[in-house]
Amino acid sequence: MKYPIMIRVKQKQIAQLVSLGKRLDGRGLNDYRGIQLEVGVVGRAEGSARVRLGKTEVLVGTKIELGEPFPDVPNQGVLTVNAELVPLASPTFEPGPPREDAIELARVVDRGVRESKAIALEELCVEPGKKVFIVFVDVYVLNHDGNLIDASALAALAALLNTKMFNYEVKEGKIEVKPGYKPLSVKNYPIAVTFAQIDDKLVVDPWLEEEQVMDARITITTDKDGKICALQKGGYGYFTTQQVLEAAKIAKEKAEELRKLVVKG
Amino acid sequence: MKYPIMIRVKQKQIAQLVSLGKRLDGRGLNDYRGIQLEVGVVGRAEGSARVRLGKTEVLVGTKIELGEPFPDVPNQGVLTVNAELVPLASPTFEPGPPREDAIELARVVDRGVRESKAIALEELCVEPGKKVFIVFVDVYVLNHDGNLIDASALAALAALLNTKMFNYEVKEGKIEVKPGYKPLSVKNYPIAVTFAQIDDKLVVDPWLEEEQVMDARITITTDKDGKICALQKGGYGYFTTQQVLEAAKIAKEKAEELRKLVVKG
Amino acid sequence: MKYPIMIRVKQKQIAQLVSLGKRLDGRGLNDYRGIQLEVGVVGRAEGSARVRLGKTEVLVGTKIELGEPFPDVPNQGVLTVNAELVPLASPTFEPGPPREDAIELARVVDRGVRESKAIALEELCVEPGKKVFIVFVDVYVLNHDGNLIDASALAALAALLNTKMFNYEVKEGKIEVKPGYKPLSVKNYPIAVTFAQIDDKLVVDPWLEEEQVMDARITITTDKDGKICALQKGGYGYFTTQQVLEAAKIAKEKAEELRKLVVKG
């Protein structure tokens, strides 16, 4: 919210470049930074994935535990997404309960997974109204260099695809663990694509310096069929209808590229 | 607790008037401000009432839910009164967990209802020790112009009288909802009457300017039979025995007037 | 952690004395202050003890309640140690949730009791996986004049030895209370002995002025057989191996003396 002089100078410089279709780090307006994806990095977790998006680094781990369903959907498992902006990731993150930014991040990731019906929650019911599986998706930001949403959503999807559950049988209301594991059933592949608006232009995958000077941000999540399943505008600026529709089109294309990194074959 | 100069000037002016039996807003010492009462204003609530006491405005909503009884009274329902001094009501209210004032307000309203046995908690037991109804009374202060206690207690009583529960039957430990509603059984009508002490005189229903300069406050709650069921002294001053007894007498009279606004017939 | 000038002067004075084998209050380096022990001081508690160690004063009360076991040890009771540095004990204690110091204090006391297996937790199981006894040990510091750990550990042991439980029988999964009480079964007698390091010397039972100038602190808890069952280094300094081994030997001796105060016969 505060624009010290340094930022204003940078803002001018970045905006001038963008108006020429260029960016400080040499990318084109619709280019992502380099992406590195690694899965299964935390053996204690049921599933895990680390995404490096340029210098942004996010680790997602999943845990599956037994618990109670929500009363209004007694025969569905529970999906819980939490995000921690741990203080080692940025000088601006502080220890303490999640702030607004962390909550928004978790909720945007959550909506992508939930609305695309990526997890078949009905299959996670053990005993209707009493016992269901809870899928915890914990987003852990390790280094913040901008566009946490896309990196987190990508890592979350990869971690879910990497998640295995033990086999079990229900006998007389009790769960009996059986040998072996089976993968968590993932039915859809939502991909979030975020744009920053800088001087009335849209740029894909903003890094930290761009985020510091952008007017507004828009994240569009599309599913495997190219349908939009979640969307979030952020920041203190605004978009025109034209920009929103343009962003949606590009988001669909970029998502297809990104999806190939996570979903093989 | 801070008395800036403005307040001291006002204090002198208000005190002089009171010593002449007069008040800044033209009322007599034992007069209430105009009262407006509206019930059923929030359809989602099981019962609701809005009270306007001069410019003070309080909304009370009730909710009834199933829950567990307290272990020491296994066959009684639960009454829970909560008060929120939401920040739109006053520049001095801040977001956050209830402070001292909100807690005292809730507890004084609670004691009036509880001690007068207005709600027959035994009738709210479904399965002793396991399942009872919880009556939530949420006091929501919308505009603070003094005497929140009387306005809140009045709105709480009106909301309880406005409360309806669905019909149900208990079959094999399970609750079966049946068509229709029945009113919550309210057995008594406690009314709180608050006095401010200003320059050794008592005035009824203090408004904000009077509260800012008063020495102390006393609230006396009487029930439908004119018995005192709850009492609370507040503020940094004191009362003499004489004043307390005088206040009790007036409280009983004023309560009878106010009760007619809520309890028809 | 702040060393104002006053403290530095005192530090020099205390260190000089210690280098001569003396202490400000006249004690030898390995002497405890006078200890007063009183048990059964709080009748509402299942057990209680007050320890005065010089001017340090600690009250410990125990409560025993039914609750659920931890899932990983379904047939064991639960031991819970909590410490409150209540603000009447010191100008540096403030109201609010336990800070680091209180948490460390509680955990060091807890480890002594737990690791020496002083409480036979298996005997506190009522219904495996469902119902066990929880032993609450609440450490209440009433006056802080240094060495809270030893005083608290001593009071905790004395309070446990003073603890009585009602007699009961389990009939068809329900607990039936029977007349009379029986003592809580205490199998071991852990005693904590704390040293301060001042100018490379160790002194036993540091009082407040010594704690303010010490470099580091070490607490060694030994059990009735002279075995070490818990140990905690604290403070911003360090110890040599030599010092640690020397401290352990002294701790064992001093613990035997202290144990006699609590365990009669």
Added chain:
Amino acid sequence: MAQKKPEKLIDEKDVRLDGRGLKELRPMKIEVGVLGNADGSAYIEQGKNKILAAVYGPKEAHPKHLAIPDRALLRCRYHMAPFSVEERKSPAPSRREVELSKVIREALEPAVFVEYYPRTSIDTFVEVLQADGGTRCAAITVASLALADAGIPMRGLVAACAAGKVEGRLVLDLDDIEDKEGEADLPLAWMSHSNAITLLQMDGSLTLDEFGQAVNMAVEGCKQIHGLQKETLKAKYVAVKEEVEE
């Protein structure tokens, strides 16, 4: 306690459960200047939604380290009364309320000349007294009026309204059951200045085509609401003027 789900939300004649057409807003009632203490306030009913907004400020920012040297700090709290929903809601702010407070603030800020009041704060409080779907949009509509009522200089009023998809059809201004049972919900805030979309979210599933239609439908809804906002303000000023001139 719980609502029963009806078999159909829209009949074969494109009439919705509450009798509305597909592109029809719910009945609305707006008032401004409804609270005694706030610098500005407004109240809205939109369907069964009942929402109050109050503005305090511009005033010295507190705590001071939050003050911004060259602009006002705009703050916003969206909060639901415990009795505003089917199951009693704890008064402690939920994660949902924290997120909505953020997006509502970001929907309002483009309209406010925050640069006129450096080092101050402008606090906007929204209380949902009864909720019936679309509360974040109604909150923006009413908060925008409360800001205007407080005399805060603005580029224009912000109006907000959702479009969505229910039983295969695109509809305007979803109520609670349409939101819960429908296929998509797209809340949007708009101001006429720059034709700006200041809030945009979406849940559900829409093709690109449907998305474009929904955005346009929501903008149209906002324009209607904007008209109503202007009328309400005008009526108030006329009333004030008449009062003054009497």
Added chain:
Amino acid sequence: MAQKKPEKLIDEKDVRLDGRGLKELRPMKIEVGVLGNADGSAYIEQGKNKILAAVYGPKEAHPKHLAIPDRALLRCRYHMAPFSVEERKSPAPSRREVELSKVIREALEPAVFVEYYPRTSIDTFVEVLQADGGTRCAAITVASLALADAGIPMRGLVAACAAGKVEGRLVLDLDDIEDKEGEADLPLAWMSHSNAITLLQMDGSLTLDEFGQAVNMAVEGCKQIHGLQKETLKAKYVAVKEEVEE
């Protein structure tokens, strides 16, 4: 674990369960200067109540924005030890403790010359080690002594005591079971200066007549307690004096 309720709390000869007459106080023991670090402290046993009070101050108010330009800030915390009651109490302050902290502070403040120490704070901490009914009154009695022990100038000591109604009869100084099973409980604090009632609360059901009698009975109880307070202080000063003169 739980107490069993006896059949009768008062017998036909007006003798209460613990052997007291209707207007008789429970046995009391008071000490002052019991804690090493506090500026003032006191301890009370009243029946089975065991309560400690400590005072720190006057000292610079912290945080500073709480300081009052023309008087001391009097603060009070009433807190119960987890083992002080039948069921273990969580050490986090309950709503009851928050309310009692407030009314106890307001019962003490009329007695304190707060205007002597502007911009400072005087912090009073009350710890209930064992509770047996009437803790708020005993807390006021003992906190008042701790303030005196800290050398805070006061208009007088504040004594406190409840009256109430049990099995149809008015009684003084209710213990736990009388409080729980009785028909009314009326805690009251009093100071001889101005004959002032500085705390007054009531729970239960009393006619106006009964109420008047109960107030007077409680005031009489306070007067007895006040006598005991004065003796205790006097005894301490004599002891100190003797010590000094030795």
Added chain:
Amino acid sequence: MAQKKPEKLIDEKDVRLDGRGLKELRPMKIEVGVLGNADGSAYIEQGKNKILAAVYGPKEAHPKHLAIPDRALLRCRYHMAPFSVEERKSPAPSRREVELSKVIREALEPAVFVEYYPRTSIDTFVEVLQADGGTRCAAITVASLALADAGIPMRGLVAACAAGKVEGRLVLDLDDIEDKEGEADLPLAWMSHSNAITLLQMDGSLTLDEFGQAVNMAVEGCKQIHGLQKETLKAKYVAVKEEVEE
């Protein structure tokens, strides 16, 4: 979900479950400078432990009242990721994490020249991504490297390692199951400067003799780890140097 406890943790040939000898450390991997934003950072794998450390500072202490006139304020937060352990851990700091943050800080401070940076703070953050016994020791080892990587002047690196007793035998560097099923665990931190033990804790049961042996065994383990720490730093500086000279 839960591990099954094997019958024996150490076989008759003194070989441990994972194939190690009694005095053998688990395989270790250390990296420094792994995070982009931190002033210093390091990563360690020790057995299945995976731990990151980051250092920010020296920087102006905030809030200001925490600043110390003649030295830096060293702060430390030890925190476990929710997915780092068998049962998901709530991200809110547990009492265990609060205690470990304290003892880790106190293990590091003797090595840091805090007096060089008065009025500043040096913040050390440790995140356990996967836990397998001995996390506090690995946390100290890696945090010490992160401090060095941040260019904080130090008396030396702090290395940490536990010794303990398992099935009657003294062993070095216990893993999770040895810690849980063993008879004693003794974590220790050491720096070569002054041959100083900067962290020492113990859980379990050891005779004085065993204790002495365990302390010495842990110190020997620390010396090995210290060697590895030095190599890692050296390798990094060589790499940097080469990069600069290219």
